[in-house]
Amino acid sequence: MRRVAAVFQTREAVLGAIDAARTRGLMIVTALLPAYDAAVIDAVGVPPAWCGRVALIGGIAGSAAGLLFPAWAVAQWPRVIVGGKPLLSWPTFLVIAFELMLLGAALGAVAAFLAGAWRGRRAARPLSDLVRSSASDASFALLIECPPDRAREAAELMDSQGAVTCRVG
């Protein structure tokens, strides 16, 4: 299989190119965008990110750690009475559990982002490296995959959709 990378000046042009490529049966690998653009991301067909679910798992793990860590530490205490409170003061541990829940959720979201972003980049390389500077400026880039004998046809299609540059990898 060969890949074609095309750079477009406007989002309308890249949306048109995605439609045209789909109509011709070419596979869309990804698009490179200068900023978050829900319309283009949906048109590429990117599945929902896992950040929310991983954050939930991180939050549960964090809150469990926040409850168990103080309980484990306090269980080793000698018999000391502090302000008349029992040593295992679960309600007061809830504050620590709450804070660690938020920490766990945040770390989970960032871990999911790093994993998701790495997978996205890996799928697009190495051709994406040639056009990424255009996308980090103000242009859009589209990466499509096709059998070797259709590479020329794909490049011509991108040109006809208004691509300012087109590379076959």
Place this chain on the structure above:
Amino acid sequence: MQRWSLPGVAVYWGMVGLLGGVWSLAAAVWLYQIYYGLQVAGLTHPVMWGTYIATFVFWIGIAHSGTLMSAILFLFRAHWRATIARLAETMTIAAIMTALLFPIIHLGRPWRAYWLIPYPNERGLWINFSSPLIWDAAAIGTYFVVSILFWFLHLIPDFATLRDHDRPGMRRRIFGWLALGWSGTAQEWRSFRSAYAVLAGVIAVLVVSVHSVVSWDFAMAIVPGWHSTIFAPYFVAGAMFSGVAMIMLLLIPGRELLGIQRHVTADHLDKLAKLMLTFSLIVTYAYATEFFFSFHDRDPFEHRQLLFRFTGSFAPLFWMTIACNSGAPLVLFSGRARRNPHVLLGVSLAVTIGMWVERFVIIAASLAHEYDSAAWGGYRPTYVEGSIVIGSLAFFLFWFLLIIGHIPAVAIAEQKEEQLREADA
């Protein structure tokens, strides 16, 4: 591509150098305090918490509002946030770095600062997890980590832009490392936006919880003037209030220094001024509630504490707090005042000073006038505390300027998103 510049490079580095010099002097004063002990500060019985803890609470408050404003404005889809979010988040990082110094400065033996961290029992400390001071360590530590993650995540696409478009050299290489290989693929953007939304939600909850925990350091003690259920919302509103004022203080001169007048317009200042006015009214309501209940519940100690604040040795500071926090912001009811940078600068300065003085009065006046009249006392900070407080302001501004001068002061990717949205409309 949006570009930013430092029009006065000499002015910028001159300011950074001057601020570095000022906080270095303050650091020397701190070394003097370490050598001779806390006796050189004004701290003595009954006021054992004074300027240092008041300044710690002040900086924590400043730290909270920056990220919260950015997060809340993101969650409410306030698109104008793109211009102030980076400054506000960077302010948070610098403020929390400054705040974290104060529990250490407050220690007689700062080399034992690691004892503040609630680790298990190997050293025989037998940590009391029912103490709000331990909750503080968990809450502020979490806030520091999450704020850095939120700030850094927001910067990744901008680092990638600089990696691809800055002049070749070491700076560009560093931006390349910091961009973590960002290519701007649709999958990366989807993950980015999802993680950013989760972090914004977490931050919004975290800010309220962390400043509530800070307020419980006081409210859970039985000291008259502290033991009040209103402290948590009162502290959270106060933090937002002082933070908006500090954002104004940084933004108005920062517009000139960083050359971002085109991005930070009079409309943005007007919106921030409305926020400041709203928080002023909330804080004033909290003051009124506190006074009302002190009189209403007929607790003689609470009653006496309030009269002491009104008429005692801290009265000038108390009335200064009311004038700065409740009086001065009322001019912002005028639309013309809200769009005048000089008026805004004056009001913001008054609020910033007023909020520091408010924390000082809460801490020092309450401790000076507890239950037993035989144990009443006064508190007069020395030049050591004064120097360290001024040094902390220099330390904050030094790190703020140093960081903001080397990253895009306005979020590039978000500005592009805004342009795409406008083109769409």
